[in-house]
Amino acid sequence: MQDEKIYARRDGAVGHVVFNNPAKLNAVSLDMWDRLLAILGDFAADGAVRCVVVSGAGGKAFVSGADISKFESERANAEAQERYNAISGRGYEALYDFPKPTIAKITGYCIGGGMNLAACCDLRFCNEGARFGVPAARLGLGYGLMRIERLATIIGLPRAMEMLFTARQYSSAEALDIGLVHRVAGDAELDAVVAEATGQIAQNAPLTIALAKAAARELAKPDQQRDHARLERMTQACFDSQDYVEGRRAFMEKRKPVFQGK
Incomplete structure (x- = not known):
């Protein structure tokens, strides 16, 4: 339902997660994190969904961070902050560990928690009017290790420190120049740019893409913690799949392959 503060829709092989609190520039409260977990769980289980686009409603913001108006009720002290971090952390991790490609479609403000949300996605596309920032130092908030690490992985530690x-x-x-986003497009072109990328992803082999994403997540860990056996099993599954047969046949027959993820 599009009257919810966060809702889902599907467009063919593409799932959409829309933060829908435009009156507050799509600021996020605790109940929205719970809804995000449910949506991502549904999309992960749906074999017809090949990738997911995360966006914000209204055009003025992707996500502007936490709902500051609810700080007194949700983040008033260290204990409340710990509870908020646990709930929001599950949302961030569910997006970061989502097994299919994710794209942040960013319009307008991408601030604070919005930056962390975008950093949890695999790709980031934005409109020309997008604005990015982490205002933690202006609010006295603690911006923890994992958030800094993910930002630094994308743009480098010196840029993250600045x-x-x-x-x-x-x-x-500036975001394009430092590698924070992959593409910048005009307001009228952004949907087409995102659709081009999702279309290319959707027509490619899901098992191969799943392996690439899993490998990327393992690369973020110290070598001794990487699950090499899991990646080897996923690699073998690609070569044992019907899709590998289809890919070879399509190449020989000079046609586009039709992959099933099997």
């Missing part, structure tokens, strides 16, 4: 120390906002051009 962003955190200054708490300033970055333009879409």
Whole structure:
């Protein structure tokens, strides 16, 4: 239902997660994190969904961070903050560990928690008017190790330190220059840019893509913690799959393959 603060829809092979709190620039409260977990669980279980796009309603913001108006009720002290972190953390981790490709479609403000949400996605596309920043230093918030690590993995530690120390906002051009986003498009072109990417992903072999994403997540761990056996099993599954047969036949027959994820 599109009257919910966060809702899901499906467009063919593409699942959409929409943060729908435009009056507050899609700021996120605890109940929205619970809903995100349910949506991602449904999309993960749906074999017809090949990738997921995360966006914000209204055009003025992707996600502007936590709902500050609810800090007194949800994050008033260290104990309440710990509870909030546990619930929101499950949402971030569910998106980061989602087994299929994820794309953040960013319009307008992508601030604080919105930056962390975007960093949990695999790809990030934005409109020309997008603005990025981490204002934790202006609010006295603790921006923890995992958030800094993920941001630094994308843009490098020196750039991440500048962003955190200054708490300033970055333009879409700056975000592209430092590698925070993959593409910048005009307002009228952004949907088409995202659709082109999701279309390319959806027509490719799901098992191969799943392996690539799993490998990327393992690369983020120290070598001694990486599950090499799991990746080897996934690699073997690709070569044993019907899709591998289909890919070879399609190549020989000079046609587009039709992959089933089997």
